[in-house]
Amino acid sequence: MERVTGGIAWAFASCALLALMLVPLAGDRGIQVATSMVILTSIAACFVAVKFHRINVLYALALVTAAAYLVLSALFDELDITTDVRWQPGLSNMLTNIAITLALITAVRARRGPFTTREMLDGASVAFGAIAVSWLLVANPLQERSDVALLPALLNAGVIPFSVILFGLTAALFASGVQEKPPMWFVAAGILLNLMAEITRSLIKTGAIDPIASHLVNGCIISAIMFASAAIMHPTVVDLVTLRPQLFRKPAGRVSVRVILVVITLLTPITLIAATSATSMLDTVIRVAIALILIGMTAGRMLHEAASSQRANQEILDRLHRDELTGLPNRSQLIIEINEVLEATWRSDRRPTLMQLNLDRFKNINDTLGHALANQVLIKVAERLCSAADTFGATVARTGGDDFTLLDPHATSSSQALVHAEAVQRALNEPIHVYEHTVFVTASIGLATTPKTRTIDADEFLRRADIAANRAKSSGQDCIAVFDDSMQANLATRMDVEHALHGAIDRHEMTLYYQPIVETSSGETNGLEALIRWKRGDRIVPPAEFVPIAEESGVITTLGTWVMLEALTDLGRWISDGTVPPTTTMSVNVSPRQLADPDFPDIVAEALNRSGISPSLLWIEVTESMMLAEPDLARRTLRRVRAMGVRLALDDFGTGYSSLSILQSFPIQRIKIDRAFVRGVAEPGHDQSLVRTIVAMGDSMGLDVVAEGVEEIEQLQALRDMGCAKAQGFLISHPVPTEAMRSTIRALADLQSLSMFDSYAEQTI
Numbered sequence: 001m002e003r004v005t006g007g008i009a010w011a012f013a014s015c016a017l018l019a020l021m022l023v024p025l026a027g028d029r030g031i032q033v034a035t036s037m038v039i040l041t042s043i044a045a046c047f048v049a050v051k052f053h054r055i056n057v058l059y060a061l062a063l064v065t066a067a068a069y070l071v072l073s074a075l076f077d078e079l080d081i082t083t084d085v086r087w088q089p090g091l092s093n094m095l096t097n098i099a100i101t102l103a104l105i106t107a108v109r110a111r112r113g114p115f116t117t118r119e120m121l122d123g124a125s126v127a128f129g130a131i132a133v134s135w136l137l138v139a140n141p142l143q144e145r146s147d148v149a150l151l152p153a154l155l156n157a158g159v160i161p162f163s164v165i166l167f168g169l170t171a172a173l174f175a176s177g178v179q180e181k182p183p184m185w186f187v188a189a190g191i192l193l194n195l196m197a198e199i200t201r202s203l204i205k206t207g208a209i210d211p212i213a214s215h216l217v218n219g220c221i222i223s224a225i226m227f228a229s230a231a232i233m234h235p236t237v238v239d240l241v242t243l244r245p246q247l248f249r250k251p252a253g254r255v256s257v258r259v260i261l262v263v264i265t266l267l268t269p270i271t272l273i274a275a276t277s278a279t280s281m282l283d284t285v286i287r288v289a290i291a292l293i294l295i296g297m298t299a300g301r302m303l304h305e306a307a308s309s310q311r312a313n314q315e316i317l318d319r320l321h322r323d324e325l326t327g328l329p330n331r332s333q334l335i336i337e338i339n340e341v342l343e344a345t346w347r348s349d350r351r352p353t354l355m356q357l358n359l360d361r362f363k364n365i366n367d368t369l370g371h372a373l374a375n376q377v378l379i380k381v382a383e384r385l386c387s388a389a390d391t392f393g394a395t396v397a398r399t400g401g402d403d404f405t406l407l408d409p410h411a412t413s414s415s416q417a418l419v420h421a422e423a424v425q426r427a428l429n430e431p432i433h434v435y436e437h438t439v440f441v442t443a444s445i446g447l448a449t450t451p452k453t454r455t456i457d458a459d460e461f462l463r464r465a466d467i468a469a470n471r472a473k474s475s476g477q478d479c480i481a482v483f484d485d486s487m488q489a490n491l492a493t494r495m496d497v498e499h500a501l502h503g504a505i506d507r508h509e510m511t512l513y514y515q516p517i518v519e520t521s522s523g524e525t526n527g528l529e530a531l532i533r534w535k536r537g538d539r540i541v542p543p544a545e546f547v548p549i550a551e552e553s554g555v556i557t558t559l560g561t562w563v564m565l566e567a568l569t570d571l572g573r574w575i576s577d578g579t580v581p582p583t584t585t586m587s588v589n590v591s592p593r594q595l596a597d598p599d600f601p602d603i604v605a606e607a608l609n610r611s612g613i614s615p616s617l618l619w620i621e622v623t624e625s626m627m628l629a630e631p632d633l634a635r636r637t638l639r640r641v642r643a644m645g646v647r648l649a650l651d652d653f654g655t656g657y658s659s660l661s662i663l664q665s666f667p668i669q670r671i672k673i674d675r676a677f678v679r680g681v682a683e684p685g686h687d688q689s690l691v692r693t694i695v696a697m698g699d700s701m702g703l704d705v706v707a708e709g710v711e712e713i714e715q716l717q718a719l720r721d722m723g724c725a726k727a728q729g730f731l732i733s734h735p736v737p738t739e740a741m742r743s744t745i746r747a748l749a750d751l752q753s754l755s756m757f758d759s760y761a762e763q764t765i
């Protein structure tokens with residue numbers, strides 16, 4: 001069916017073109033035939049459009065009116081234009097134009113939604129400008145003629161404003177993105193032809209053009225109506241009048257084009273009024289009215305512009321200070337409010353409080369529910385917070401993705417603030433329903449009250465609340481922490497260290513100390529453990545003060561890479577210059593974050609490669625935390641390293657929770673008994689039996705066992721007696737800098753030759 005109507009539509013369009021060429025040449029008879037044909041085709045088109053394309057009756061009506069107009073014109077001999085100006089054809093023409101205008105307005109609105117005020121004002125200006133021009137150029141000259149009355153003159157002049165309006169609407173329809181649809185082109189052709197016809201006709205009547213041209217007028221009108229029939233016959237006409245889904249509404253036409261158009265339509269009548277003089281009293285009155293209305297319209301338009309730009313400004317301001325999702329004040333608005341509160345409560349008894357909330361595990365909610373539903377959760381949380389905050393007069397702001405901040409201007413003490421925070425927590429703990437999902441939300445809350453003794457600014461106030469919130473977060477879920485000055489001090493040192501760590505390697509501030517690992521039986525140096533130190537100014541900073549911070553900030557990966565290469569390079573040098581025997585191993589500590597780095601095995605390979613050290617001489621020391629947190633990742637990385645021939649030691653053995661299960665599921669060759677147990681190994685008791693068990697277990701599993709932190713001879717003896725093969729500790733040697741390595745090794749060898757280790761053995765025997 002669609003193909004049939006589409007074909008017919010194109011046939012109509014071809015007939016329209018033919019009519020345009022043939023009708024002006026044909027005689028009266030030809031015109032009659034063409035007119036009858038046009039009437040038949042319009043009726044057929046209307047039927048198809050309404051029945052099959054389910055198109056609005058209005059469009060059909062417009063076409064019918066146009067066709068009827070043709071009949072009327074023919075009836076009143078209008079097609080055979082004389083210089084007569086009568087009202088009947090003028091009226092029917094006017095009605096046709098009104099019908100077509102309404103049809104086009106409906107189509108444009110259907111395509112792109114309602115007109116904006118600005119577009120309507122522009123449209124009205126243009127239309128009025130055209131009306132004024134049509135008075136000055138057509139209606140007035142016509143009614144000046146003795147044989148023409150005012151009404152027919154006006155009706156006949158209506159053609160100009162309508163043509164302008166129809167053009168504007170056609171342009172708007174084009175701008176709504178229907179260029180590729182044939183009906184759009186048919187409509188445009190019809191309107192263009194109609195305009196040509198009407199203008200020619202008016203000019204004939206005012207005597208400006210020879211009446212001969214009336215043949216052309218007839219051709220144009222017949223052709224125009226055929227084009228209109230073709231348009232509504234074509235199946236894609238439906239697209240012309242259905243709303244185009246669009247995310248952002250584009251204004252009809254470019255603004256600059258519209259402004260130029262408005263200026264022209266305002267300037268033309270003014271110029272005409274100024275250039276010609278009034279011909280009668282009526283003309284004078286109308287000219288004055290036109291001028292006044294034009295001024296009024298310009299003023300109205302300016303007022304509207306001013307008002308809407310103010311509105312736009314307000315909107316922008318609102319958007320700057322509001323969170324779009326929840327409608328709550330955002331961070332910048334909160335800062336404004338905090339400043340006001342701080343100013344108002346200065347020197348009062350009140351201690352305004354900030355409550356910084358961060359939702360626990362919100363990432364999980366986001367991942368499981370998806371973004372849209374998670375947003376709904378946030379909205380519900382915002383509502384809960386608002387109603388809780390209302391009870392004690394606080395305001396709520398959304399300060400980040402899952403961060404909310406409550407500002408309580410009335411609090412008088414931090415204990416009161418704590419009570420409020422607990423109320424907020426309770427409000428959040430009720431389950432939240434989002435569609436069919438039920439979500440449980442908890443929050444970590446940090447509280448900060450203004451200090452009693454001094455004033456602070458909004459920035460500092462917020463920072464304190466933030467610090468407290470971080471503390472709450474690290475204490476677990478659903479916790480509240482109250483800010484105190486020690487938190488600030490901690491944070492300050494942390495930030496200082498973190499800052500200074502960056503580039504510490506480039507500044508050559510990092511250095512390695514080495515602690516020998518010896519055989520308990522012979523005292524022979526078996527290996528070295530690399531321990532990092534930071535020369536910060538005059539101070540040597542121990543790793544405990546910066547390794548955890550480097551770990552948290554991620555600098556540890558750079559640091560670790562450096563340690564690996566540096567330690568292996570040092571070992572290579574010592575082996576080749578004979579400082580240590582060629583079988584000496586190097587133990588390097590590796591942090592969880594390094595293990596999580598997929599490049600870690602490559603980094604190790606590269607370091608081995610560059611230093612020329614055999615993989616079997618490298619021990620990598622790891623603690624169990626990483627293996628517990630991300631077992632799969634850790635296992636994968638460790639296996640790859642192990643496959644290279646590198647050996648793995650489990651550090652701080654015994655301090656963790658699941659050391660045993662780790663031994664079973666990870667490729668580990670050595671355990672290092674933590675200092676804490678070695679301390680008591682010489683006296684009978686719990687530690688002693690524990691160490692004994694560990695050593696026995698290690699032996700049975702074929703593991704190498706090293707005791708850490710051996711400080712006393714008795715400890716060394718006890719360990720050797722238990723069968724612990726290797727030891728490390730201050731008794732044997734402190735960690736020493738590279739330059740002390742040669743003398744340290746020599747001293748250890750001296751001890752050995754003095755049979756110091758043997759003598760321990762003899763003493764105990």
Ligand code: C2E
Binds near residue numbers: 532675
């Ligand atoms: P760790 O791996 O358990 O290293 C042994 C720590 O015990 C070292 O402290 C060492 O100086 C100390 N120590 C050795 N013998 C004795 C003793 O007889 N008595 C006592 N009281 N202590 C002894 P250090 O050098 O301060 O290192 C502390 C921790 O820092 C290390 O513990 C290790 O976990 C970490 N660390 C050191 N260097 C690095 C490194 O290059 N990378 C990484 N990721 N961590 C490192």
Ligand code: CA
Binds near residue numbers: 529589621651
């Ligand atoms: Ca270690």
Ligand code: CA
Binds near residue numbers: 651652708
């Ligand atoms: Ca250790």
